Amino acid sequence: MLGETEPQWLSEEVKTGTTIIAIEFDGGVVLGSDSRVSAGESVVNRVMNKLSPLHDKIYCALSGSAADAQTIAEMVNYQLDVHSIEIGEDPQVRSAATLVRNISYKYKEELSAHLIVAGWDRRAGGQVFATLNGLLTRQPFAVGGSGSFYVYGFVDAEYRKRMSKEECQQFVVNTLSLAMNRDGSSGGVAYLVTIDEHGTEEKVILGNDLPTFFDQ
Amino acid sequence: MEKHHTDSKVKGVSTGTTILAAIFDGGVVIGSDSRASIGGEYVSSKTINKVIQVHDRIFCCMAGSLADAQAVTKTAKFHLSFHSVQMESPPLVISAASILKELCYKNKDELQAGFITAGWDRKKGPQVYVVSLGGMLISQPVTIGGSGSTYIYGYVDAKYKPNMTREECQQFATNALALAMGRDNVSGGVVHLVVITEKGVEHVVVPGDKLPRFHDE
Numbered sequence: 001m002l003g004e005t006e007p008q009w010l011s012e013e014v015k016t017g018t019t020i021i022a023i024e025f026d027g028g029v030v031l032g033s034d035s036r037v038s039a040g041e042s043v044v045n046r047v048m049n050k051l052s053p054l055h056d057k058i059y060c061a062l063s064g065s066a067a068d069a070q071t072i073a074e075m076v077n078y079q080l081d082v083h084s085i086e087i088g089e090d091p092q093v094r095s096a097a098t099l100v101r102n103i104s105y106k107y108k109e110e111l112s113a114h115l116i117v118a119g120w121d122r123r124a125g126g127q128v129f130a131t132l133n134g135l136l137t138r139q140p141f142a143v144g145g146s147g148s149f150y151v152y153g154f155v156d157a158e159y160r161k162r163m164s165k166e167e168c169q170q171f172v173v174n175t176l177s178l179a180m181n182r183d184g185s186s187g188g189v190a191y192l193v194t195i196d197e198h199g200t201e202e203k204v205i206l207g208n209d210l211p212t213f214f215d216q
Numbered sequence: 217m218e219k220h221h222t223d224s225k226v227k228g229v230s231t232g233t234t235i236l237a238a239i240f241d242g243g244v245v246i247g248s249d250s251r252a253s254i255g256g257e258y259v260s261s262k263t264i265n266k267v268i269q270v271h272d273r274i275f276c277c278m279a280g281s282l283a284d285a286q287a288v289t290k291t292a293k294f295h296l297s298f299h300s301v302q303m304e305s306p307p308l309v310i311s312a313a314s315i316l317k318e319l320c321y322k323n324k325d326e327l328q329a330g331f332i333t334a335g336w337d338r339k340k341g342p343q344v345y346v347v348s349l350g351g352m353l354i355s356q357p358v359t360i361g362g363s364g365s366t367y368i369y370g371y372v373d374a375k376y377k378p379n380m381t382r383e384e385c386q387q388f389a390t391n392a393l394a395l396a397m398g399r400d401n402v403s404g405g406v407v408h409l410v411v412i413t414e415k416g417v418e419h420v421v422v423p424g425d426k427l428p429r430f431h432d433e
Binding site for chain 2: 149152153156158159174178179181213
C-alpha cells in the first residue's frame with residue numbers, strides 16, 4: 001500500500017540500554033538492575049530481568065546489546081557447569097568473571113555488551129568484577145549501562161566502606177531509582193539479587209515502591 | 217558499549233564544563249568549574265571564571281562555545297543596563313533571562329551556547345532560570361548544565377532539598393561540582409561560587425586542594 005511503512009522498532013537493534021549495579025559487603029554481594037529493553041524509541045519489554053544466574057551463587061548483570069549479553073551469559077553458564085564438575089566443587093567468582101572476560105576480549109570487535117559479574121565463594125567471600133571491553137578488574141562496587149552516567153556523582157558521594165547488607169540494598173535501590181528517573185533507556189521495575197553464604201535471594205521492587213526525590 | 221557523546225561537536229574553544237545554580241532559603245548559589253579546553257585534549261585555561269555578572273544581583277553561567285557565550289553575555293549586559301535605566305529600577309531576574317533567551321532563540325542556527333541565570337530581585341526573591349541551546353526558557357529551583365552535569369544528575373536529585381540554609385546549599389554546590397569534576401575530563405580546576413541574597417553578593421573560590429574528597433580519592 002502506498003505510503004505505509006512498518007513501525008520503526010522492527011528494524012532497530014534491541015538494546016538493554018540500562019542501569020546495572022553490583023556492590024560487595026562483608027559476607028556477600030547485592031546486584032541490581034532496571035527492567036527496560038528498548039528498540040530505538042520503543043520499549044519492547046518493560047519487565048525483563050537483567051540479572052542472570054551463572055551458577056548457584058554467581059550472577060551477572062547484563063547491559064548493551066540484549067542479544068550479545070544474553071548469549072555471553074548462556075555460554076558462560078555452560079562453561080561454568082563443565083568447570084565445576086571438573087574441579088568437583090563450586091566455582092570461584094573470579095573464574096566466572098574470567099570466562100566472561102575471555103569471550104568479551106576475543107570478540108570485542110563484534111560484541112557490544114558489558115557484563116558485571118558478582119557472587120560469593122568460600123575462598124574470598126563476596127566479590128564484584130567489571131569486564132568492560134575485555135578487561136577484568138575487581139572493585140568494591142561497579143555500575144554500568146547507559147543510566148550509570150547520571151549516577152556516577154551519587155555513587156561516588158554515597159559509597160562508604162564496610163556497609164551492612166541492608167545499607168547496600170538501600171544504596172542499590174536508591175541508585176537505580178535515580179538513574180531510572182533520568183535515563184530514557186532505563187525504567188520499569190527494579191530487580192535485586194542478594195547473595196551470601198546462606199543462599200541467594202531475588203526480589204522485585206515495583207515502580208510505585210521505589211524511593212522518590214524532592215521533585216516527584 | 218553505549219558511546220556517550222558530550223558537547224564534543226562544539227568547534228573551537230569549548231567551555232566543556234559543569235555549571236550549577238540552586239535556590240536556598242533567602243538567596244541563590246550559582247557556581248562553575250574553571251577549565252576551558254580545545255577538543256577535549258588541551259586545557260587552554262585552568263582558571264577561567266564562567267560566572268559572569270550581568271547586573272548587581274544577577275549572574276549567569278555559560279556552557280558551550282566560549283566565543284558564542286561571551287558575545288551573547290556582552291550583548292545581554294548592554295540591553296539589561298539600558299532596560300534598567302528605562303525602568304528606573306533594578307531589573308528583574310526574569311528580564312535578564314528573557315534577554316538571553318531572545319538572543320539564543322533568534323540566532324539559534326549560528327549559536328551554540330546555553331545559560332543558567334540566577335539572581336535576586338524585589339518582586340520574586342531568589343530565582344533560577346535555564347536557557348537551553350535552542351532558546352527554551354524555564355524556571356527551576358535547582359539546575360545543572362554543561363558536559364559534566366550528566367554525572368551529577370543522580371546526586372543533585374537525591375541531595376537537593378528546598379529551603380536549605382546558606383551553608384548547606386554552599387556545601388551541596390561544592391560537593392556536586394567536585395563530583396562532576398572528578399568524573400568529567402573537560403571539567404576541572406577550581407570551584408567558583410557566587411552567593412546572591414537581598415543583602416549582597418559574595419564570591420567564594422574553592423581551590424583544588426580544598427575540594428571535598430570522596431571514598432576513592
